[in-house]
Amino acid sequence: MATGVTLTIGGLALTVSGGDSVAKALALPGMGAFRGETNGNDVHLRLDERVELPECRWLHRFDIVEETAECRFGVDASGIYYYTFGDSGLLRFDPRTPGTVSLNTIDDPNILRFALWTAYSMTSLWRDAVPVHSSVVVCRGRAVMCLGESGTGKSTHTSLWLKYIDGCHLLNDDSPILCVEDDGVFVYGSPWSGKTPCYRQERVPVAALLRLEQRPENSIRRLGTIESFTALHPSCPPALAHDELCTDRMVDFIGGVISHVPVYRLGCLPDEGAARLAFNTLMA
Amino acid sequence: MKIDSRKKIRHVSGENIVLMPAAGTADMTQVVALNESALELYNMLKEREFTFDDVVKAMLDTYEVDEATARADAEKWVGQMREQRLIID
Numbered sequence: 001m002a003t004g005v006t007l008t009i010g011g012l013a014l015t016v017s018g019g020d021s022v023a024k025a026l027a028l029p030g031m032g033a034f035r036g037e038t039n040g041n042d043v044h045l046r047l048d049e050r051v052e053l054p055e056c057r058w059l060h061r062f063d064i065v066e067e068t069a070e071c072r073f074g075v076d077a078s079g080i081y082y083y084t085f086g087d088s089g090l091l092r093f094d095p096r097t098p099g100t101v102s103l104n105t106i107d108d109p110n111i112l113r114f115a116l117w118t119a120y121s122m123t124s125l126w127r128d129a130v131p132v133h134s135s136v137v138v139c140r141g142r143a144v145m146c147l148g149e150s151g152t153g154k155s156t157h158t159s160l161w162l163k164y165i166d167g168c169h170l171l172n173d174d175s176p177i178l179c180v181e182d183d184g185v186f187v188y189g190s191p192w193s194g195k196t197p198c199y200r201q202e203r204v205p206v207a208a209l210l211r212l213e214q215r216p217e218n219s220i221r222r223l224g225t226i227e228s229f230t231a232l233h234p235s236c237p238p239a240l241a242h243d244e245l246c247t248d249r250m251v252d253f254i255g256g257v258i259s260h261v262p263v264y265r266l267g268c269l270p271d272e273g274a275a276r277l278a279f280n281t282l283m284a
Numbered sequence: 285m286k287i288d289s290r291k292k293i294r295h296v297s298g299e300n301i302v303l304m305p306a307a308g309t310a311d312m313t314q315v316v317a318l319n320e321s322a323l324e325l326y327n328m329l330k331e332r333e334f335t336f337d338d339v340v341k342a343m344l345d346t347y348e349v350d351e352a353t354a355r356a357d358a359e360k361w362v363g364q365m366r367e368q369r370l371i372i373d
Contacts, residue, residue, distance in 0.1 A: 225297045226317050233313040244292070247303065255296040
């Protein structure tokens, strides 16, 4: 007997159904905070499905770093996308029915967590919502999303806002959901927050995106269209950049974001001055 | 020579860009931006083999320039397009 629960993540209502994996998914860190009904079920995540892997053209191979599990992203002759996770995990997504993603049974909880993120990132791209690798601070009701390569100091920078600027809290420290909606661009908390247990069911208008680079002194500059694009694009799910159709959607999404929200480059030290410079520029 | 049809022109907030495949580097996106005249030449010459003289002719047909200017601009355009591998042999 299949059971189903509803999660609301990034403004999408996800019905998660299947066998024992539903309870395992709900027991993952942070998931419980996103339980709840909304109007209608936008997306269906089907767990414990029998997913057959056909011949695929493999577009991208990568490792989930901390799990040492090799993953692949590919597409079959009819245009259906597949991911493999480690030895046995499988995901199937047909872009002609973008409201449904199927996963087989994945026992390892860390791989299941990543597979759920992947499933979300596929279906959400068709709803103008994308998980963006970033650390997000909310300041006086508006969000600043810090982007940058791993190790650049995104979390360090948002922690400086929390420490030195009044009225701030952390929304997410790894993979919040960025959405282009009718009334603006919003960022939502998510159950994927890296090593920081910050799982907030919250929707916040985005004040700015901030691409961080380590520099010997603090400086900030607003970016033009092309630089804004190249600042945000690498922080979107990287596997999707290897496929034409996904790239079409991603480019439209990024165009929607950067035409509404300013993007800045902050050359910074890990100090109070960097947080104050960014705050004074973005929030003044 | 011909235009590499695998590289697609995309339009973002009024800019015409081509995403370059990231050469094995994570966290990097490289794009080539084409201005309106570069894009116009691109559209006139795509989907067929063409010679340097075809580029010069396209310039002369489209813009009110003399032949020397057309040749100089054509050389510049072909050079830049080749450098970004948007034109292949």
